[in-house]
Amino acid sequence: MKIILTVLSATVVFCSYAQPEADIILERIDQNLSSENRIFESSMTIHGRRNSRTITSRTYAVEDMRSFTEYLSPPREEGTKMLKLEGQLWIYSPSTDRTIQISGHMLRQSVMGSDLSYEDMMDDRKLTETYDATVTGSEELEGHKTWVLELTAKVEDLAYASRKLWVDTERYVPLKEELFAKSGKLLKRSVMSDVVQIEGRWFPCTIFYKDMLKQGSEGTEFKITDIRFNRDIPDYIFSKAALKQ
């Protein structure tokens, strides 16, 4: 009996050391994914029922408050720019030479026909600031050990009331994520891959998004082709005037 109790106590002690607190996991994720600022180029391949389209863009982002995206290809999208300034979003279309503010229900619309919404693009806040987390278990995913975290919103203005994350136990990067509505309905699923170490942080360079409510979509593959953290970004980029330049 004594032996059993000793083994059990040892297991509990070992486990409590092996599995950090959920908040600590979130903090480590934020350290990997968030930065003071970043410049990245990406390609977004939207897989439709009929065909697939790839859209490339360059993005400048400062914390979670400001970002500026310029679409580089294909020709129809080239020159389209998106500016996010503290909760507001503008889109500039070169063919019409108009800048339109996206607000209200339009924020829930798909970006360029992808599985991402403008709302998804807008919300770049740290997980530790927006969600409470609990570790609910562990699973192996694509050969990587993961902790399964359930996140519940602690602020009101979030697009997703809860999330489920599968976090790599070694690199503290989510490898899979499910996003839920307040009703508990699964809205989106994303799978992260190509995790590489860049400037001392682990970062997933490919994210496959699937909007579970979108009919006719086979998913969207978002690939970061080049990313640099904490560079000097001139302030004028984050102005409405820069949209027309």
Added chain:
Amino acid sequence: MTRFLLKGLFYDKSRSRLPIIVVAVGVMLTVFMNAYITGFMGDTIEMNARFTHGHLKVMTKAYAENEGQLPNDLAMTEVSALKEELSGRFPELDWAARIHFGGLVDVPDEQGETRSQGPAAGMGIDLLSPESREAERLNIRESIVRGRMVQNPGEALMADQFSQKLKVNPGDEVTLIGSTMHGSMSMYNFKVAGTVSFGTEALDRGSIILDIEDARLALDMYDAAGELIGLFKTGFYDDTHAMEIAREFNTPFETDGNEYAPVMKSLTQQGSMGQLVKMLDVWSVYIIAVFILAMALVLWNAGLLGGLRRYGEFGVRLAMGEEKNHLYRTLIYESIFIGIAGAIIGTSIGLLFAAWVQEKGINISGLMEGSAMMYPSAIRTRITPADYYIGFIPGLFSTVVGTMLAGIGIYKRKTSQLFKELEA
């Protein structure tokens, strides 16, 4: 004898004038009512056909399943070739590609910032091809309230009510924010050429109409269209023929699992149109039947009254030795002449009146305000072959039956009592 009877009717106005007037009025109302119901019911169906359903419509199978959502991502491609094929196979129909889409109309101020914005229901139709009959079909030229018809690419027509809400005038430039066939956001500038009013709330609330090539550019739908509608060149829907055409077209694709394979639907196979067409048919038969019955009762009564009014005359004729059978027969012959004369006069007046309403129409747009269903803004009668003979049913038949019933009394008269009756 015919000549004798006609002379009698002609010279004795008390025997002919009132009965003929009563028959003519009844027949006139019957003829007009039939043309009116045919016109209104037919116009309602035709209006829905011209604006949305066509007499036949071709879509992809997937588009047809989600038609209410205007899913242009499921639209047909290579539409020009398909249209050519349809025109060759079914030359009795006029085929036209259409794109329906939803979006936002954004009106800029002088600085290019949003001044006003509103949700729009857009329609891309062939407005600029010289051979296109789309503008005529949708009665667009006659519906223009301000400005002019679309004449150049990049121009659009807006519902007048919508333009006033957004404070847009002809000549202003607006931006259409929509979604391309691939789901991207699209922005496209249009110059408002004019404003239109169709008198139907469903269309006047937020319509924007543009040339189909502009719609294709705006929505990235090169040689694509949500639907191809076919309308019989006769101008009238023929359900049996339409069903045959749809069956013939669909047969090769029935086992095709491709959700983008085309499917053809007749007007009655689309949404609730089948029910509506059946309902309108049944209604029109009921209304006409009830009206004819009512008119028959009136004319029957007139026949009875005529017989009773001439009670004394019959007595004298019987007293003078005229046979009861002969008297009864002459009475029926007279009623036939009255019925024919009344029916001819009534049908002529009814047709004249119906032709006038067919030409001018009765404006009912005020009554249709707020209606989500598409009803014509003006009621027009439609003269059909039935109008030339329908009046004879109550006019001739009822008058004769009324007289026959009234005349039965002749056989109940007793010769021995005739003089006593006459003395009284």
